[in-house]
Amino acid sequence: MEFFRALGPIAALSFDLDDTLYDNGPVIEQAEAWMVAHMRDTYLQTAMCDRAWWQALKHRLQREQPALRHDVSLCRRRLLACGLEWGGMAAAEAAMEADKVFAQFLEIRSQVEVPESTRQVLGALAERFPLVVITNGNVLLERLALDHHFQHVLKAGGGFAMKPAPDLFAQMTERLGLAPGQILHVGDDVFTDVLGALRNGYRSAWLNDHHRSLQALHRLPDLMLNRLDELLLLL
Structure with missing residues (x-):
């Protein structure tokens, strides 16, 4: 884990799904x-x-x-x-x-193989934070047996533009009743997740488990994760 700016108090965690919680390819x-x-x-x-x-x-x-x-x-x-x-x-x-x-x-x-480590991380985090999903994809979350971890799930489509557009981020802040800066969005994509979160006032955690160069970023996230389980340090 590497911090690029002070994180401040976090009241909820938002997750991308594909290639963040599991390998979607x-x-x-x-x-x-x-x-x-x-x-x-x-x-x-x-x-x-x-x-x-x-x-x-x-x-x-x-x-x-x-x-x-x-x-x-x-x-x-x-x-x-x-x-x-x-x-x-x-x-x-x-x-x-x-x-x-x-x-x-x-x-x-939706026949995705979710690592056991992901399930353990989400279970531990859910005891401390409200967890939500903001995704551009259409995976059936209930087929992954992950839906019970999340209080809200928002998917692009049906009138919501894809990340990094404001639609999903704004709707989620309304559902949570929080200011954007109180929500940490976790995702792997430098454009839709990192830039999308920062543009819309969220804090950003970039999952860089493939060890990409920082030059791939459009803007620096608040923190970079080498593994998803590093989020447990927030506890």
Whole structure:
């Protein structure tokens, strides 16, 4: 743990999820591969569509509808429906099939392996601080058996812009009834988490467990963690 400025009293801890509490890369890769294979094997309309084709379609949709960049679930459903419509399926049927596929995708995407050390850290911290989640992702937290640690969970989408935009940070301060400076946000991403927290008045703890250079930062956090369990020193 390394401090870059005095932290001051902290009344609550806010956590990012993906790549902060667990390694998100393997499960996302698995879910993406499943989606491409499922759409190829199940629907004649997308039987010839490979991963590169789906990626290109996603980028086109996000260019045409910038709001989709702030809602990963809506973007995924639109992507699936658009792919089926491109292959000739009627729009209403494509939307229904997209919702079914998305529900399966979300279950696979949520098959995350959470380290036991993470569970222990959250359990110990929850005895001292209110814990909350601010995430741009869409993992089903209840599938991870972590939801009982958190008093509030806010996800981008549904009218909330992604971090580092103010939406989620402002809403969480309102829910907690605290000033932003009383909340320490913990996350791995130098843009969405560190810069997002600082821009919106939160204190920032950067989880740098991959030993990245400080030059990767847009602004210095209040503190840097080499491991999540270093947060226990706050107790």
